[in-house]
Amino acid sequence: MVAFAAPTSFPNPLREDGGVQFSQDTPSPVLKPLPRKVEGLVDDPRLHNPLQRLERLGTGWMGVILELEGVCVDYEYGDVATRSWQQLADEEGKPAPPIWALKKAEGMKNEQIIQEVFCWTRNPVEARRLNVRKEEILASLLGDRKPMISSGVPTFLDILERTGAPVAVVSSAPEFRVNSTIENSGLAPRFEVVISGDDMYRGKPDPEGYLYAAQRIDRPPVRCVVVGTSNLSVEAAHEVGMKCVAVAGRNPVYELSAADLVVRSLEQLSFINLKQLFAMEENAMAHNDDDDENGGGEFMTEEDEEDYGGRGTTVQVMERERF
Numbered sequence: 001m002v003a004f005a006a007p008t009s010f011p012n013p014l015r016e017d018g019g020v021q022f023s024q025d026t027p028s029p030v031l032k033p034l035p036r037k038v039e040g041l042v043d044d045p046r047l048h049n050p051l052q053r054l055e056r057l058g059t060g061w062m063g064v065i066l067e068l069e070g071v072c073v074d075y076e077y078g079d080v081a082t083r084s085w086q087q088l089a090d091e092e093g094k095p096a097p098p099i100w101a102l103k104k105a106e107g108m109k110n111e112q113i114i115q116e117v118f119c120w121t122r123n124p125v126e127a128r129r130l131n132v133r134k135e136e137i138l139a140s141l142l143g144d145r146k147p148m149i150s151s152g153v154p155t156f157l158d159i160l161e162r163t164g165a166p167v168a169v170v171s172s173a174p175e176f177r178v179n180s181t182i183e184n185s186g187l188a189p190r191f192e193v194v195i196s197g198d199d200m201y202r203g204k205p206d207p208e209g210y211l212y213a214a215q216r217i218d219r220p221p222v223r224c225v226v227v228g229t230s231n232l233s234v235e236a237a238h239e240v241g242m243k244c245v246a247v248a249g250r251n252p253v254y255e256l257s258a259a260d261l262v263v264r265s266l267e268q269l270s271f272i273n274l275k276q277l278f279a280m281e282e283n284a285m286a287h288n289d290d291d292d293e294n295g296g297g298e299f300m301t302e303e304d305e306e307d308y309g310g311r312g313t314t315v316q317v318m319e320r321e322r323f
Helices: 050-057 080-092 099-104 110-117 124-142 153-163 175-185 208-216 231-239 271-293 302-309 313-321
Strands: 003-005 031-033 063-067 167-170 193-195 224-228 243-247 261-263
Touching: 063 208, 080 099, 080 124, 110 124, 124 175, 153 167, 153 271, 167 208, 175 193, 193 208, 208 224, 208 231, 224 231, 231 243, 243 271
Parallel strands: 003 031, 063 167, 063 224, 167 193, 224 243, 243 261
Antiparallel strands: none
């Protein structure tokens, strides 16, 4: 087991009871310093290589992970998904799923919904069979209708393409439906990586899909921004250190206040907004470094709290909601 030494900013009070005192001047050879910085800031002045600093300040420094449903396209047309589950329940003699269960199931894989939310079966083979039948019912209900591209998506993808930021799209739907949706919408050439439900074991709120997308676009999780539509997206993104932008649509903004930024649609989102998410983190880190240099352990004054809170995401969102 590897032990870590306390950082130099930590206080080292003298022991008055005659106990053993650890000194920062003579650290034990088996101890290693604690990591003092998390890889995720826009700029690090302590980097000695100017090319590395330039790369951090460049536009391709981060990766963007978009959710397919609700963010890029809307291809389930309101209650079509609900009707497909209800028809499947009638065919199989299962209890009809209540509204709260359908709401909870958003973003999950079909097998996960069948086993953990609806509790129809615990047999994985039976769950896969029901999944296949559900997709057949959904395809028959949709018919020849093509998916609708959400407002602001083409413009936002154009911006990301010009800036050089890699883009991945994630969905918990089966691979054949995801590929068909992207092809029919004409968005297939716009994504470097496509992650479907067949590429992950569990859907949201498990961050497995986001982690795999970050790996495929060659960006660490702390450099990725997830654009989702629900609190499950926010929970999954924050669990692995990613930033999250929530697209509220017609939902109340205050329900998504846990996100780093909330917008009504992608038309309100720019690349500068994404960079500022990491700049806010940099300001917070600089504030903590100043506290360490001043001795640490000091409480913020009212002026500091107002200044620090002014950069908070929730404040920005609620101010925007007034217009």
